[in-house]
Amino acid sequence: MRPHAITLVLPILACSASVTIAGSVTLEPNVDTFDDAQEEETVGFGNGSVIVVPIPFSDPTIGSGLTLAAGYLFTIDEGSKPSLIGLAALRSSNGSEAYGGAANFAFDNNRWLIKSLYAKANINYDLFTPIGRLPITQEGDLGRLELSYGFTPDISAGIAVRYLNTSISPDGLGLPPIPPPFDRFLNMEIVTPALVANWDTRDDTIYPTKGFNLNFEASHSYTLEGITGDYSKSFVNFTKYFNPIPNGVIAARVSTCAASQETPFFDQCSLGGTDAFRGFPVTQFLDFRSASLQVEYRHQFTKRIGAVAFGGVGQTGDSFSDLSDGGTHSAFGLGARYRVSKKFPVDFSVDWARNNLDEDQLYIYVGQRF
8 A cells, every 4th residue: 555656646545534535625615515415314325325526635755736536435334433435536637537436334333444546647757866856757557455353443454455557667768767676666467465454442533642553564465576575664653642731732743664676765754754744744754763753733713724733853864873873854834724624524634834945845635744
């Protein structure tokens, strides 16, 4: 699920119910339709609701663009959260395109969760090489299936499998060939089984104000086509939420990632790849280990208007003992929030970030960063 370029489309295509609906910020009547659908929805597949929404976005890796998403929202049983079947298509300002579908099911009082995804993408981005930035195109077919079981209301674990068939080439005529060591990964077909686990005590999954979320994944990829060998990767994100004052929330995230030496560059650890770090393109700092810390303060001024201030530091390296050798990378910034739903705490988010290289980045998305 996490080749970095293709990962950018997954939150949109996999779209949980709340995130999908949040994209209707450009057509607020669609949000009202969703609110009404949730209020009137009864149990059963035939009693669901169809929602169609546009989702604007901006990201330093692929630029600005728009996603059009359509979904069917329904509840399988009274004790479970909504299930979703959805389709989406994306296009960005740098020519990146993607389309795909997702189906997420929750049943037996949320005891069982099934998440599935297919995406076909043609993503353009800059690869940071020893000879400088090189614009490249990564095409691929991506599929993922995940099954989780809830042992308690807070703790779940399960298995997942990902299939990726991808090819990479320079983005345009007259560009130099992709240099080593990146040229080892230009055409690959990969199957990746994984173990996933989650411990979630948050008071709300859309806009948490207290509790924590511990998310873990460990995978081993088998190379079906390509000159590199099999490889492994794992990551942990721990996010804690505090509510120190009325209308104010502090969110803090600690993340770490480890990948084996044969891992392709697009599947390696990075700042922004698995930790949602803001301030750098996700392909700028790639390596076999990473660690980061982020803190964000969120304040709600009115029922609709909010703002955030955030900062983070991170490191990448060949090993955890060598993380400091490549320097510490940092970023800080401010963001504005507009609550697009009258009944659900879903925000349209615009963030400005400045990194320690004095570069400015703009992010536009729906929901919270973490």
